[in-house]
Amino acid sequence: TGQIVVSGLTKQYKNVRAVDNLSFTVEPGRVTGFLGPNGAGKTTTLRMLLNLVTPTAGAATIGGHRYADLTAPLRSVGAVLEASSAHKGRTGLNHLRVICAAAGLPRRRADEALALVGLTPAARRKFKGYSLGMKQRLGIAAAMLGNPQVLILDEPANGLDPEGIRWMRGFLKGLAAEGRTVLVSSHLLSEMQLLADDVVIIAAGRLVQQGPVDQVIGSM
Numbered sequence: 150t151g152q153i154v155v156s157g158l159t160k161q162y163k164n165v166r167a168v169d170n171l172s173f174t175v176e177p178g179r180v181t182g183f184l185g186p187n188g189a190g191k192t193t194t195l196r197m198l199l200n201l202v203t204p205t206a207g208a209a210t211i212g213g214h215r216y217a218d219l220t221a222p223l224r225s226v227g228a229v230l231e232a233s234s235a236h237k238g239r240t241g242l243n244h245l246r247v248i249c250a251a252a253g254l255p256r257r258r259a260d261e262a263l264a265l266v267g268l269t270p271a272a273r274r275k276f277k278g279y280s281l282g283m284k285q286r287l288g289i290a291a292a293m294l295g296n297p298q299v300l301i302l303d304e305p306a307n308g309l310d311p312e313g314i315r316w317m318r319g320f321l322k323g324l325a326a327e328g329r330t331v332l333v334s335s336h337l338l339s340e341m342q343l344l345a346d347d348v349v350i351i352a353a354g355r356l357v358q359q360g361p362v363d364q365v366i367g368s369m
């Protein structure tokens with residue numbers, strides 16, 4: 150299954166403890182909001198989950214495995230880390246086909262992923278002409294190529310217009326309703342109230358609270 154377990158996770162940069170002995174769990178079938186002010190350590194934590202940053206101490210597992218030990222990472226975990234970028238002159242469809250080829254995924258997955266995020270009409274337009282919202286959708290499409298059980302998104306609502314945010318909300322709720330694990334960071338409590346089932350709140354690298362969104366916000 151796609152349970153995420155974070156256990157004693159710590160990242161020390163030269164003079165900054167970005168993440169400090171952080172432990173929490175994330176359950177499948179729910180949208181979990183990872184909430185904290187800018188600089189709280191959200192990005193560093195998500196990057197440690199994905200084996201992009203090496204922890205100073207502690208560990209994180211996804212479905213019982215460390216990311217580095219997953220046999221088919223793209224089929225298990227999708228990640229949307231920052232405003233999606235692609236070769237400017239490439240079309241959205243070609244961008245996804247390149248990833249499929251590199252990852253050994255069938256080419257048709259590129260078309261399916263574009264349809265999933267509503268980008269089929271823009272499939273053959275060049276990336277440089279995409280709006281920010283379209284770039285975000287393309288980033289999500291890329292993360293969905295392997296049909297992952299777990300989706301991890303770092304501030305996906307950043308820079309989106311209200312329509313884009315509404316779309317994102319519905320899309321992520323739909324993934325959770327299918328039984329997937331959805332972990333999404335934000336610095337906006339208001340957005341999490343509309344999106345998340347559970348929240349994990351951190352500040353200065355440490356856990357503040359974890360639980361169902363209604364309970365946690367009711368107790369604040």
Ligand code: ADP
Pocket residue numbers: 162163165166167185186187188189190191192193194
């Ligand atoms: P958030 O995503 O919640 O805004 P980050 O994880 O980006 O927080 O950052 C947490 C803290 O760690 C901040 O003080 C940030 O400046 C620091 N930090 C992040 N990455 C690095 C790095 N590569 N080197 C040094 N400090 C870093």
Ligand code: ADP
Pocket residue numbers: 162202203
């Ligand atoms: P590391 O190899 O330590 O994980 P990165 O490759 O992420 O570091 O970043 C290289 C350097 O850039 C860091 O050691 C740090 O000095 C600086 N840096 C990167 N991101 C940040 C940040 N968010 N805040 C402060 N410094 C950063």
